[in-house]
Amino acid sequence: xxxxxxxxxxxxxCLLTSIPPSFPDAISPPRGYFIxxxxxxxxxxxxxRWTSDGEFISVGxxxxxxxxxxxxxxxxxxxYGGFDGGSEPPVFDQIIGGMRWSTVNTSANYANGLTSYYxxxxxxxxxxxxxxxxSSDQIMSYPDDxxxxxxxxxxxxxxxxxxxxxxxxxxxxxxxVNGKAFYKGxxxxxxxxxxxxxxxxxxxxxxxxxxxxGNSPVGPVINAGEILQAVPLGGRTLPRDVIAMEELARRxxxxxxxxxxxxxxxxxxxxxxxxxxxxxxxxxxxxDLTDHxxxxxxxxxxxxxxxxxxxWLGGNKLSGSIPDMTNLNNLVSLLLQENKLTGKAPESLxxxxxxxxxxxPVFNF
Ligand SMILES: *[C@@H]1O[C@H](CO)[C@@H](O)[C@H](O)[C@H]1NC(C)=O
Ligand SMILES: *[C@@H]1O[C@H](CO)[C@@H](O)[C@H](O)[C@H]1NC(C)=O
Ligand SMILES: *[C@@H]1O[C@H](CO)[C@@H](O)[C@H](O)[C@H]1NC(C)=O
Ligand SMILES: *[C@@H]1O[C@H](CO)[C@@H](O)[C@H](O)[C@H]1NC(C)=O
Numbered sequence: 360x361x362x363x364x365x366x367x368x369x370x371x372x373c374l375l376t377s378i379p380p381s382f383p384d385a386i387s388p389p390r391g392y393f394i395x396x397x398x399x400x401x402x403x404x405x406x407x408r409w410t411s412d413g414e415f416i417s418v419g420x421x422x423x424x425x426x427x428x429x430x431x432x433x434x435x436x437x438x439y440g441g442f443d444g445g446s447e448p449p450v451f452d453q454i455i456g457g458m459r460w461s462t463v464n465t466s467a468n469y470a471n472g473l474t475s476y477y478x479x480x481x482x483x484x485x486x487x488x489x490x491x492x493x494s495s496d497q498i499m500s501y502p503d504d505x506x507x508x509x510x511x512x513x514x515x516x517x518x519x520x521x522x523x524x525x526x527x528x529x530x531x532x533x534x535x536v537n538g539k540a541f542y543k544g545x546x547x548x549x550x551x552x553x554x555x556x557x558x559x560x561x562x563x564x565x566x567x568x569x570x571x572x573g574n575s576p577v578g579p580v581i582n583a584g585e586i587l588q589a590v591p592l593g594g595r596t597l598p599r600d601v602i603a604m605e606e607l608a609r610r611x612x613x614x615x616x617x618x619x620x621x622x623x624x625x626x627x628x629x630x631x632x633x634x635x636x637x638x639x640x641x642x643x644x645x646x647d648l649t650d651h652x653x654x655x656x657x658x659x660x661x662x663x664x665x666x667x668x669x670x671w672l673g674g675n676k677l678s679g680s681i682p683d684m685t686n687l688n689n690l691v692s693l694l695l696q697e698n699k700l701t702g703k704a705p706e707s708l709x710x711x712x713x714x715x716x717x718x719x720p721v722f723n724f
Contacts (some may be wrong), residue, residue: 389507391432406502434509439465455481457596457624473614476509479590497609507586510583525577527721532569532579536561544572547579596623596641603663604633604643611655634669642666649694650674657700662686673697673717681708681718690714 388407395402395409415424416691433455439448448469453460460479468475478486490513491499501507506530528549530671534542542554569579601621608618615631623635630711634645643664649671656679670684677698684690685708690719692715693708700718708716 368615376415387505388503397441405500407507407516415654430480432478432480433460434462434478436474437463438474439469441469445469452625452628453477454620454628455479458590458593459625459628460590461485467628477508480587483590483592484587485590486589489583489585491583492581513584527577530571530577530579531575532571535568535570537566538568561619569626593624594639594641596621596635596643597666599663600641600643600666603658604630604662606660607660610658611653613653613655615651636666645669645671645690647671653677656680659683668692670694674683684708693717 385621392415393407393409393416394412395516396412396635398409400411400460413717435453437449439445441448444522448465449463450462450466452462455551461477463475463477465475480486488511489508490592490680491510492513495514496510496512498512500509504510529546531544531546533540534545534554536559541556545552545554569581571578587629600623604618604622611618617628620628622630622633623641626641632646632648632651633643634647635641636644644666645668647669650673652675653672654676655678661667662684663683663686665686666689667687668689670690671692671694673694673696675698677695677700679681679700681695681700684693690711691713694715694717696717708714
C-alpha cells in the first residue's frame, strides 16, 4: 500500500548551545509493555524492564495485548541474524486488530547488519523517520527521551557558524515549505514551540527553509525532525460481530489457531472458515468449519451474527444444545449434522421456508 499522504511534523527545539538540555532528576520509565520475544526471563536494559513474551503469544506469531481506549504507540523491532544461511531474510505483514499496518522487509537491514524497527500511533500515524541532526552517535532514546522515542542520528550539512551561541534566549525565523510560506516570524525560545498545519499533504522531496530576519546575529538550527505518515484506514468489522465471534472462539475447545484478532480484516487474513462481506462496515456472512474436529459448545451470542447466511459446522464434536437462532433472518443453510449436539432443535428453526436444515439423526422433530 502506498502512502496516501505524508504528514510532516518538525520539532523545532532550538536549544541554545550554552544551556544544556535539562531533564528532571528522576525520570520514571516510559509506560507500556516492553516485550522481548523469545526471552525466558525478565531483563532490565538501560532502565527499561523487558518481559518475556510467554503470556502474550499464541501459535508463535500472534500477540494479544489488552489496551484501554485511546491512542497508543506500537513499536516492533526485528533483528534477523541469518541463522538459516541468510538467503531469504524474512518478509511478512504486520497487522494490528483489523488493520494491515505494514510489510516488514528485513532484507536491506540484514545486508547492513542492522535491526529493522517500525512504529505506529494507533490508529492513524506511522513513523517514517525521526532524526536528531548534527549527531553522529547512537540512536537516542530513554532516558534522554522520557517517552523512549528513537531518535536516529543524522549528519547534516548546516554551516557550523549557525550553531554559535545566540546573544538572546530565542531565535526568530520564517518557515517555508517547498517555497510556500508556512509560518512568519516564529519566535522559538528554550521552552520550545509547536506549529502545525492540518492540510499540508506532502510527498517526495520536501524542502524546508528557515529564514532569520536580516538583523539577526544567529540563524536557526534544526535539532530534530519527525516524519509521520497517515495510514489509510480500511473499513471495520461490526463490533457486535467481532464480540460474537470472539465468544465463539472461546467456547470452542480447539478453535483454528488463527481465530485471533479481527475475524474479517484485513480481508486477506480472514479467520479460517469465516467469510465476510461489506466495505465500510464488514459483517460475518458465512461460517464453514465442516469436518474440523471442533469440540465445545455453541454460545447463544451466535444469534447476534445477524448477517449470517450459512452456518456449516457438520462433522465436528460439538456438544450441548442448539441456541435460539430466530434472529438470523438471512440464514439459508444450517448444517450441524454429525456432532454430539443433544436436545431438540429450536422450534423457530423448524419448517422455516427456504432454510436448508441438516441436523444429526438424534434430533426428533
Ligand atoms: C525486500 O526488500 C528488498 C530490497 O531491500 C527487495 O529487493 C525485495 O524485493 C523485497 N522483498 C519483498 C518480498 O518485497
Ligand atoms: C521572543 O520571545 C521572547 C519571550 O519568549 C521575548 O522576550 C522576545 O522579545 C521575543 N523576540 C522577538 C524578536 O520578538
Ligand atoms: C447481542 O444481541 C442482544 C440482543 O439484540 C443485545 O442486547 C446485545 O447487546 C448483543 N451483544 C453484543 C455483544 O453486541
Ligand atoms: C503463524 O500464523 C498463521 C496464521 O495465524 C498460522 O497459519 C501459522 O501456522 C503460524 N506460524 C507459526 C510458525 O506459528
